[in-house]
Amino acid sequence: MKKNIQPLLGSLAILAAITFTFFNFKTQAVHAETWQQPTVTLGTTLTTDQKQGTINTLTKDLDNSNYQTITVNGDTLVKYLNPSGSNFTSNSSVWSSAAVEKTSSGSGINVHILPYNGKNNITTITADQYKNAALTAGVSDANIYVTSAVPIDGSGALAGVYAAFDQNGSDLSQKQINAAQNEMSTLSDINQDNKGKDGYSDAQLNNAIAGAKSDMAKAGHNISVGQITTIVNNQLEKNNIQNIINNNQKQQIINILVQIRDSGALNSSNFKQQAQKLSNNIVDSAKGVFNKLNTQENRNFIQKIWDAIVNFFQNLF
Template identity: 30%
Template sequence: MKKLISLLVVWLFVGLAIAPNALASQGNDVIDERNGKPKLVLGEALSEAQKDEVRDMLDATDPNQVEEYTVTAQDLVNYIGGDPNSSMYSSAKITRKNEGHGLVVNIVNAENITEVTNDMYANALLTAGIENAEVEVASPLKVTGHSALTGIYKAFNVDGESLDQDRMEVANEELDVATNLAEEAGIDQEKVSQLLSEIKKEISNQNPATKEEVEQIVSDQLSQLNIELTPEQKEMLTNLFDKMRNLNIDFGQVADQLDGILSDIQGKLDEVTSEDVQGFWEKVKSFFTNLMDSIRGLFN
């Protein structure tokens, strides 16, 4: 009898250990009937082995749980008038979410996406008209990350829906401007995203009617964020947002999602500042430790 009770107790604990994992597994396999299956968009230039690697990275190995597409250089031409000779490597998985969820972007292996950040993608996607989705980006080799944007566009241009052509084009230009400012102007990537988000908020608040008013908003935000640009770079930024003004893009509709981007950026900036302060005091401590050791050495 004691052996039977002991055996039942063992099985009870085993069951308790297995049940949560089983439930979690079942939860991951549930298809959201309201928003459909996640869409996996793979870069055309990837080899079959690299595609398998991306599927693993993006947790999209079960063909019954995801809709798979390939993004091509022709898609780049169709959506944004891009170069038909472009190589498409970076890939993405897009999961639609209910209204109010917001836009969440996560680069799964950021070490391989060298120029574009989560917040740069998020800003450009909001400009293109994409909201309430979880977007995961990955690449099996080092790339700039620009082609993932076209792949995401493709995911939103199937099943009878389509994004506005002009908004897609200006969003792609925004991504180019963002990476240009980070690379050529030497501005921190988070600062670039913060600048773009703040300008959008002010455009929403002020509703500028002329290019000169847009230019003033750009100048004010550059001043507030202590960012210095050349006249050419400032003109590039002004032209970008004047195009958005002419397209009547209402950033007030996505104010909460812009706030989410800014909150994420601020957290990263605070983290960097905290690390800088800690590093400074570590250097001070190390200096005095070395100094004391040197003084002791003189007397030994």
């Protein structure tokens, strides 16, 4: 009798394993990205004319002439933004809108803030801040276009980006979205505090953050606060803003990077590649700023001494 039971138990175990694998595969398939065409997110408060004007603005640069639309309303803001500390309600107005176009693997995150009738109405969030927030939230390989028919901070557009990825099966982590929102708020405040200071730009700050994320990803998800602090110091110096960002602001940056670590973002094998790609993207889009960092007057003291020594011996021989 025991001899007959053992093969039966073995068969049941195999059947159970096959069944688990099948259902697990189906569960994963449900969350697989299903992008067929770009997604345009429209603020619910737009008038009929503003809605058409927004569509015209957002779709003019899309590679695909076909697109789907979704409406971003107060409930969308509550769902994605309130868990990070915002205070939106179902009745909140939404004007800022976005178009999201998925691109080939490894192309990175590109953000373009488009003028509406010749005017940039996104008053607070910069293109580089959108890029960094999208990266932290788990977005990858996408062209994102943002505009607004009226002057507004641009939060609605970012909520629309999150909704567009969820609509297309990405299943973004709310922990990462929370970290992204706090990051964007922190960087926006730091940028406003330092705006107009000689030797400072939003591009340098955001490049330092993107570089820090890349360095953190190389170190792994068990990276310590001390290691993050060292990375921040190195990146601020690399971007020549170590004497502009004060200690309080630096601590805020460390805090948001710790939150990004704790959100699970570093567990993604794609995060490091996207972070490095984002850093390259920021540098390429602000070459005038970063070229100045390589000029003689902005080199560090040791480099200047070494150059002097090299020049001395070259002249001597």
